[in-house]
Amino acid sequence: MTEQPLAAAESEPHGVYAAALTPVDDDLAPDCARLVRHCRWLLDNGCNGLAVLGTTGEANSFSVDERLQILDALGEAGFTGAELIPGTGCCALPDSVRLTRRAIEIGAAGVLMLPPFYIKNVSDDGLFASYAEIIERVGDDRLRVYLYHFPQMSATPLSHGLIERLLKAYPLTVAGIKDSSGDLDNMTAMARNFPALRVFSGTERFLAPMLKAGGVGCISAGANVLSTPTGRLYDQWRGETDEAEIDRMQEEVTRLRLMLEGFPMIAAMKAMVARHTGDDAWANVRPPLVKLAPGVVSNLLKTVDQAGLVLP
Amino acid sequence: MTEQPLAAAESEPHGVYAAALTPVDDDLAPDCARLVRHCRWLLDNGCNGLAVLGTTGEANSFSVDERLQILDALGEAGFTGAELIPGTGCCALPDSVRLTRRAIEIGAAGVLMLPPFYIKNVSDDGLFASYAEIIERVGDDRLRVYLYHFPQMSATPLSHGLIERLLKAYPLTVAGIKDSSGDLDNMTAMARNFPALRVFSGTERFLAPMLKAGGVGCISAGANVLSTPTGRLYDQWRGETDEAEIDRMQEEVTRLRLMLEGFPMIAAMKAMVARHTGDDAWANVRPPLVKLAPGVVSNLLKTVDQAGLVLP
Numbered sequence: 001m002t003e004q005p006l007a008a009a010e011s012e013p014h015g016v017y018a019a020a021l022t023p024v025d026d027d028l029a030p031d032c033a034r035l036v037r038h039c040r041w042l043l044d045n046g047c048n049g050l051a052v053l054g055t056t057g058e059a060n061s062f063s064v065d066e067r068l069q070i071l072d073a074l075g076e077a078g079f080t081g082a083e084l085i086p087g088t089g090c091c092a093l094p095d096s097v098r099l100t101r102r103a104i105e106i107g108a109a110g111v112l113m114l115p116p117f118y119i120k121n122v123s124d125d126g127l128f129a130s131y132a133e134i135i136e137r138v139g140d141d142r143l144r145v146y147l148y149h150f151p152q153m154s155a156t157p158l159s160h161g162l163i164e165r166l167l168k169a170y171p172l173t174v175a176g177i178k179d180s181s182g183d184l185d186n187m188t189a190m191a192r193n194f195p196a197l198r199v200f201s202g203t204e205r206f207l208a209p210m211l212k213a214g215g216v217g218c219i220s221a222g223a224n225v226l227s228t229p230t231g232r233l234y235d236q237w238r239g240e241t242d243e244a245e246i247d248r249m250q251e252e253v254t255r256l257r258l259m260l261e262g263f264p265m266i267a268a269m270k271a272m273v274a275r276h277t278g279d280d281a282w283a284n285v286r287p288p289l290v291k292l293a294p295g296v297v298s299n300l301l302k303t304v305d306q307a308g309l310v311l312p
Numbered sequence: 313m314t315e316q317p318l319a320a321a322e323s324e325p326h327g328v329y330a331a332a333l334t335p336v337d338d339d340l341a342p343d344c345a346r347l348v349r350h351c352r353w354l355l356d357n358g359c360n361g362l363a364v365l366g367t368t369g370e371a372n373s374f375s376v377d378e379r380l381q382i383l384d385a386l387g388e389a390g391f392t393g394a395e396l397i398p399g400t401g402c403c404a405l406p407d408s409v410r411l412t413r414r415a416i417e418i419g420a421a422g423v424l425m426l427p428p429f430y431i432k433n434v435s436d437d438g439l440f441a442s443y444a445e446i447i448e449r450v451g452d453d454r455l456r457v458y459l460y461h462f463p464q465m466s467a468t469p470l471s472h473g474l475i476e477r478l479l480k481a482y483p484l485t486v487a488g489i490k491d492s493s494g495d496l497d498n499m500t501a502m503a504r505n506f507p508a509l510r511v512f513s514g515t516e517r518f519l520a521p522m523l524k525a526g527g528v529g530c531i532s533a534g535a536n537v538l539s540t541p542t543g544r545l546y547d548q549w550r551g552e553t554d555e556a557e558i559d560r561m562q563e564e565v566t567r568l569r570l571m572l573e574g575f576p577m578i579a580a581m582k583a584m585v586a587r588h589t590g591d592d593a594w595a596n597v598r599p600p601l602v603k604l605a606p607g608v609v610s611n612l613l614k615t616v617d618q619a620g621l622v623l624p
Contacts, residue, residue: 028405028445060403060430064375091372091403093340093598098375116600118372118429120465126600133340133599153432155467156600286405287445288428288438288468 013082013109013146013176013198014216015048016207016230018223019056021270022070024284030066032073034282038224038273039079045312046231047223050079051112053087055153055180056221056266061286064095068102075106082109085146085219089114093130097137110144110175112219117154124162131166135173143173150180150202157181160193167194178202178219188213204230205257208250211237222257224269228312229253259307263300267292271300276311325394325421325458325488325510326528327360328519328542330535331368333582334382336596342378344385346594350536350585351391357624358543359535362391363424365399367465367492368533368578373598376407380414387418394421397458397531401426405442409449422456422487424531429466436474443478447485455485462492462514469493472505479506490514490531500525516542517569520562523549534569536581540624541565571619575612579604583612588623 020042023034039050052074053059053067062070071086088099088111096113103111113134115127135143147166151157158177166174179187180202187206191199191214199215201207204226207218211234223230233249240246260268267285271292274282283291292300332354335346351362364386365371365379374382383398400411400423408425415423425446427439447455459478463469470489478486491499492514499518503511503526511527513519516538519530523546535542545561552558572580579597583604586594595603604612 055431058431061405061428063404063406066404066406092375092378093373094375094378116373118465119367119370119600120467122600123602126602129599129602153430155432287441288431288434290435290438290441 011082012216013049013085015234016046016204016217016223016227017049017051017085017200017219018042018047018227019054019219019221020050020052021224021266021273022053022057022059022062023270023282024286025281026284028284028286030062030070031281032070034279035070036073036077039074039077042224042227043083046227046229048217048231048234049083049085050074051085051087051178051219054112054148054219055087055150056224056269057087058266058286058289059087060090061289064090064098067099071099071102071106080107084108085110085112087112087114087148089116089148091116091118093133093137096134100134100138100143101140104138104140104142110146112146112148112178114148114150114154115156115158117156120155122156124159124165127156127158127162128165128169132169135170141172144175145170145173146175146198146200147177148180149177152181160190163190163194163197167196171196176200176216184209187215191215203257205254207233207253208237208246221265221269222260225260225272225309225311226253226256229256256307256309259303259309262303263296264289264292268300271297272304272311275301323394324528325361325397327546328358328516328529328535328539329361329363329397329512329531330354330359330539331366331531331533332362332364333536333578333585334365334369334371334374335582335594336598337593338596340596340598342374342382343593344382346591347382348385348389351386351389354536354539355395358539358541360529360543360546361395361397361421362386363397363399363490363531366424366460366531367399367462368536368581369399370578370598370601371399372402373601376402376410379411383411383414383418392419396420397422397424399424399426399460401428401460403428403430405445405449408446412446412450412455413452416450416452416454422458424458424460424490426460426462426466427468427470429468432467434468436471436477439468439470439474440477440481443486444481447482453484456487457482457485458487458510458512459489460492461489464493472502475502475506475509479508483508488512488528496521499527503527515569516545517566519545519565520549520558533577533581534572537572537584537621537623538565538568541568568619568621571615571621574615575608576601576604580612583609584616584623587613
């Protein structure tokens, strides 16, 4: 078992973060009351924190005003500090600045920041300038940026050279990274190359391997429905050194996560929460996503039941 | 020479549209005064219209409020009707609705609408729902949507099946498409398959071939600096049936356009306008783009001069 210098800092983000789903009402408006209940349920059932308004939260499908409204609702509900890492990275510089400022105001421990993602094949100079402009314009010592590397979605990868430059320029502000590439080698290399960077795996499938490699946890879509087994795995790793048991628990988390692969993840997890809460509106998604067809929902729920996944 | 049923409708958008550059000041704020001057210069020198706030206009690097401010400035400057096709397609439904409404209010003949482009591998059902929701929420008979197919940038292609569904559902509203794929076969197939659709090539390189194939013009980045030869080519096609002369003029436009390929297009064209206007601020770009390094500017301007490209 490797040392845990980063995860040992209890006030800093660590452990299992749910990339929380964002419920929308029948008019497709964000539903803050349902979101607050969902977030509380996640923290009560295995999650250490909430990465709201990320990819799974359909963040970019909401306007900046809607995202500010969501942040305010979470702040008013009392979520704060290490519990909260909202996504604030947009294509437009002023949007990222506004959202990041608000995240700090409500007390979030950090922000998860996508690079601007419309223009493709941009240079590291351009990405550095993007992050630097946001950090300078926000101009707040409390800011902690978690970079968001998700090349399959942003089509804008964050290179190790870029990370190195950002860490050198903003050693206190650039606090960590979420790697959703699915490339375990890249995640472990980042943890090795940048000891000061808090590396979160973008999937619970690599939670144990990343913890062993010096990572601090995972920020994952799946945690919306797998918070209990994933939280238990993290607790096991923190409390014990029984490698075999940790590996067994990771296998179980991985098995459940892979079960969901055949379904559109966001719509599928919303359908699962809809059944669990008895609240049909939970199944709503914003375009360009679509609700699962009834036949697919039946198939999904049967698959979930057969796999023995019971929501808490 | 094929017939020109669509282009003959003079009040409808046709011909050479510049995907106009958006100047920003030294603080990176949009500079509406410079933009208005640039737009007037384009219309005075070969362009039939302005496709402002597209990819070349770095639209997605500006907040919705900044884009509304730009639209208002263009409206106040008197640009209207077929002169104007602003880009209004965003990732977030409410943003696209707000921008589209404003474009109609200032009298724009149509809007150029990207699909939501963050979430990848979305279904045609999801894309249909995206466009349909915007059209329904805008709810204005004056709305004319030009779909924007640019898979290299949006990573969200618009299939012929999707176009067919949209045309069937909104035959008066879905007016045309800009195809920036660079795939001439796809453009000609669209013009053939959808006679009611006004097809614009996304590059001046295919202006003549597309006019011959039933297209109505081009909406191109290059027109920011190639408005004169491109406009002359279009005029030649409208006035004459001398195929050889049209082909020769197309070859000249293509030669000039290819000359620019080795440079980052947006920054390079801004550098060219900076020299032409004697206004250094024109060279500014918003991150994630970067200004050309001085050595690259020298190389660019030498290349431009050697090619015999003189801005009007």
